[in-house]
Amino acid sequence: MSFGESLSVSTFTIILIVIAIGLVGAVLAYRRARGLVGRDGVKLHSRPTYHASFVACWGMIPSLLVLAVWLIAAPIVISADVRGNFPEGVLAQSDLTEDLAYGIVESMGSGLRVLPEDERARVTEATPVEDVADLLRNRGIPIASAAADWMVPLAIQLNSMQIWSQWAMTAAVLLVALAGVALAYRRIAPRLRARNNVERIVTGALIAASSIAIMTTVGIVFSMLFETIDFFSRISPAEFFFGTVWEPRFSSAGSTGSAGSFGFIPLLAGTLYIGAVAMIIAVPIGLFAAIYMAEYADNRTRSIVKPLLEVLAGIPTIVYGFFALVTVGPFLRDLSAEISGLVTGNYASFIEAQSVLTAGLVMAIMLIPFVSSLSDDIITSVPQSLRDGSLGLGATRSETIKRVILPAALPGIVSALLLTASRAIGETMIVVLAAGVAANLTLNPFEPMTTITVKIVAQLTGDLEFNSPQTLVAFALGMTLFVITLCLNIYALYIVRKYKEQYE
Amino acid sequence: MMENIQATLYKGPAVEASRPIKMSSKDVTVHYGQKQALNGITLDIPERQVTALIGPSGCGKSTYLRCLNRMNDTIDIARVGGEILLDGEDIYDPDIDVVELRARVGMVFQKPNPFPKSIYENVSYGPKIHGLAHSRQEMDEIVHTSLRKAGLWREVHDRLDEPGTGLSGGQQQRLCIARAIAVSPEVILMDEPCSALDPIATATVEELIDELRENYTIVIVTHSMQQAARVSQLTAMFHLGDLAEVGPTEKMFSNPDDKRTQDYITGRFG
Numbered sequence: 001m002s003f004g005e006s007l008s009v010s011t012f013t014i015i016l017i018v019i020a021i022g023l024v025g026a027v028l029a030y031r032r033a034r035g036l037v038g039r040d041g042v043k044l045h046s047r048p049t050y051h052a053s054f055v056a057c058w059g060m061i062p063s064l065l066v067l068a069v070w071l072i073a074a075p076i077v078i079s080a081d082v083r084g085n086f087p088e089g090v091l092a093q094s095d096l097t098e099d100l101a102y103g104i105v106e107s108m109g110s111g112l113r114v115l116p117e118d119e120r121a122r123v124t125e126a127t128p129v130e131d132v133a134d135l136l137r138n139r140g141i142p143i144a145s146a147a148a149d150w151m152v153p154l155a156i157q158l159n160s161m162q163i164w165s166q167w168a169m170t171a172a173v174l175l176v177a178l179a180g181v182a183l184a185y186r187r188i189a190p191r192l193r194a195r196n197n198v199e200r201i202v203t204g205a206l207i208a209a210s211s212i213a214i215m216t217t218v219g220i221v222f223s224m225l226f227e228t229i230d231f232f233s234r235i236s237p238a239e240f241f242f243g244t245v246w247e248p249r250f251s252s253a254g255s256t257g258s259a260g261s262f263g264f265i266p267l268l269a270g271t272l273y274i275g276a277v278a279m280i281i282a283v284p285i286g287l288f289a290a291i292y293m294a295e296y297a298d299n300r301t302r303s304i305v306k307p308l309l310e311v312l313a314g315i316p317t318i319v320y321g322f323f324a325l326v327t328v329g330p331f332l333r334d335l336s337a338e339i340s341g342l343v344t345g346n347y348a349s350f351i352e353a354q355s356v357l358t359a360g361l362v363m364a365i366m367l368i369p370f371v372s373s374l375s376d377d378i379i380t381s382v383p384q385s386l387r388d389g390s391l392g393l394g395a396t397r398s399e400t401i402k403r404v405i406l407p408a409a410l411p412g413i414v415s416a417l418l419l420t421a422s423r424a425i426g427e428t429m430i431v432v433l434a435a436g437v438a439a440n441l442t443l444n445p446f447e448p449m450t451t452i453t454v455k456i457v458a459q460l461t462g463d464l465e466f467n468s469p470q471t472l473v474a475f476a477l478g479m480t481l482f483v484i485t486l487c488l489n490i491y492a493l494y495i496v497r498k499y500k501e502q503y504e
Numbered sequence: 505m506m507e508n509i510q511a512t513l514y515k516g517p518a519v520e521a522s523r524p525i526k527m528s529s530k531d532v533t534v535h536y537g538q539k540q541a542l543n544g545i546t547l548d549i550p551e552r553q554v555t556a557l558i559g560p561s562g563c564g565k566s567t568y569l570r571c572l573n574r575m576n577d578t579i580d581i582a583r584v585g586g587e588i589l590l591d592g593e594d595i596y597d598p599d600i601d602v603v604e605l606r607a608r609v610g611m612v613f614q615k616p617n618p619f620p621k622s623i624y625e626n627v628s629y630g631p632k633i634h635g636l637a638h639s640r641q642e643m644d645e646i647v648h649t650s651l652r653k654a655g656l657w658r659e660v661h662d663r664l665d666e667p668g669t670g671l672s673g674g675q676q677q678r679l680c681i682a683r684a685i686a687v688s689p690e691v692i693l694m695d696e697p698c699s700a701l702d703p704i705a706t707a708t709v710e711e712l713i714d715e716l717r718e719n720y721t722i723v724i725v726t727h728s729m730q731q732a733a734r735v736s737q738l739t740a741m742f743h744l745g746d747l748a749e750v751g752p753t754e755k756m757f758s759n760p761d762d763k764r765t766q767d768y769i770t771g772r773f774g
Contacts, residue, residue, distance in 0.1 A: 298580055385617035389680070391578060393630040393687060394607035403629065408620050 009170050014067060018177045022059035025181035029055035032188050046195035054194040057201050058184035063177035070169045078161045082154055104147050108132060109158035111141040125153040224482065227475035234469045235262050240476060246439035248459065248470045262473050264480065266441040270356070270449035271481075274435060275424040277360025277445060278367055283417060285364075286371025293372065294379040295401055306376065313369035317429045324362035324434030329353035332361075336446070351446040359435035360445070363427055370420045378412035379405060411496040418492035422485050428453040452477050523550035526691060526721040527572060527609075532586035534567050534576065541567045543745045544586065549691075549738075554713060554722045556732035556753065559742035560768065565725045568742070569693050572723065573609035574602050590691070607634055610689035614696040616676035618668035618683075623660050626668040626679055627651060630687035646686055654682035655712050674705025681712065685720075692716065694724040698731065710735050729769050733757050741765045 033048035090101050112120055119135055129152055133143040243263020293302055330353055337349035382405050390400040436448035459474040527549040534542040542564045549555050557565040576582040588595050595605050618626050627647045637643035651657040656678045668679050677697055684692055698706040713735045726732050732739055740750040749762035760766045
């Protein structure tokens, strides 16, 4: 029954072979194109390297496309075929049982391929499933206990289809590669516009690369969107967006009516509060550091300070979290105890070790290098002629910076700050360690608060199924965060357009 | 080529020998790091005349010009030696405030460099930082007069709020001149002000320079010998960091003493 020896050519090997075919084609094409030049004053339209690239592209691109399509389509076709042979009883049940049964068939089918020749020969369509499972178990492949006798023939069918598919795919891909090279090679002629063709392919590749980023974003949004809609079908949006209590009880699965409260306001407040504290501290310091580096520091100072700041930007945020937990938090707590001791005589600290202030402060330290490094680049790119013009009129350095350089650099600085703000909003580790996980709603910066990202982590790292509101809320939170950052960016673009001062 | 220069020469106004000296430099040297760019320049600049600095690229004429309002201070590695006097005062004296000096000795650059602000703000920039106007009316007055003197008023009076960077190249350069005039300087330094302009805009700016001579002392660096002949009364020829020759423009272009000047203006080098 089995189709024959399984092919030991992996997809990776196929890709390597295709690339090799393309390279060989390129070398041949190069030599042929070079050979054309000598003959009675013939002039090539494109240089030989373009002919080589042209042939290589024809060899590699169509065949790799065939490979990709085959890899995507084959499992779908095989699955549909095998499922079509399922007994009526299984098909009548839910999708979940069908998926489960197919999973078992699949692992049996691929298990068969691993068995040595003689053992596989013993497996026929009539073999009871226990025997097959035993054979596979000996080879380290566990088979679920729900396996049934009717699955064995299907597993054999699946196995043979997969082997056939692998053979056919290898043959098709290599054939297409060879055909591509051969056709392109035959087209080589002095007037072949190989350069234009290659340039077009390059343009296409660049467009494809940029659309991947866009498509991914769209994909991410949709994957969140469906889960979010699912969540809002269980919890009303009004309760989520306007609720002031965050207390999603992790009730035992199945018991309904005790889902808890999903008020999102405390999280939003915490996110914005901690972010605002961080930005208020980081922006002036970072900006002044940037102005110093760009306008006042001599080259030697700059060449030392700038790399140092960039090293600071490379520290993982969890390390800043330690710093907050071990150093800054206790320091602020003790400091507040001293202060209240001096003022009231009662040494009770009014700043908790985990507080908005601690998180904001440490996050600010993390953000300073971002602000200063980005702003420094932007300020430095303001043309020297503007500085000269202002200084030549008798303006001082600080007047020049305030009235000419900063206005000219403003759009860039705004977008740098917005970039920094999105980092502040998205930051998780510092908040967990420095401000805690308690979803308070308070205006007091000395108390703990928490942010949206922290709660997303908390909701998704539980043991709950993915269909309870307790986990689905994470998607609603993520979606909201996404929308907030999107609005920030759009607003930044608007600001930049409105105040853009052209200096070229 | 030679005939052209000769032809334009005789239209030029004659030098008035009795002009008082506005700025004088004695043995000025400039080093950029290890490299010496000026080897002791001694030159007197007469009041309310146009002095042209000519010479091949890299001869030090722009460097010298930037010494006159201490713009070389902004270059870290530049060191200036010697003595430069403005109305008898040493401008490199530690007691001299460089901001005040630059208000008295303004500068117009090679490439038009209007600020990315409105036309009005470009001109009012200088008066604002020096506190020259005490009311909105006074500021308007300064801006309007400066634009008029720079010959730009007619073209921009109805769009003072539009960005200065939106003007044409020639208009931008006249805006920069208006900006310099607005702080009422005594001396205006111009570093190849027409090199980025087309012939028509150049002619306008040259006419303007000729008019400005009435009230201001002007020092202009130029690569165009015709321009030097057309606008200046005194010409100084620089060569490899030395002052090769200085004299009345008319004489320089008709009967130069120095071989290098002769070679340069007849197009044999440079």
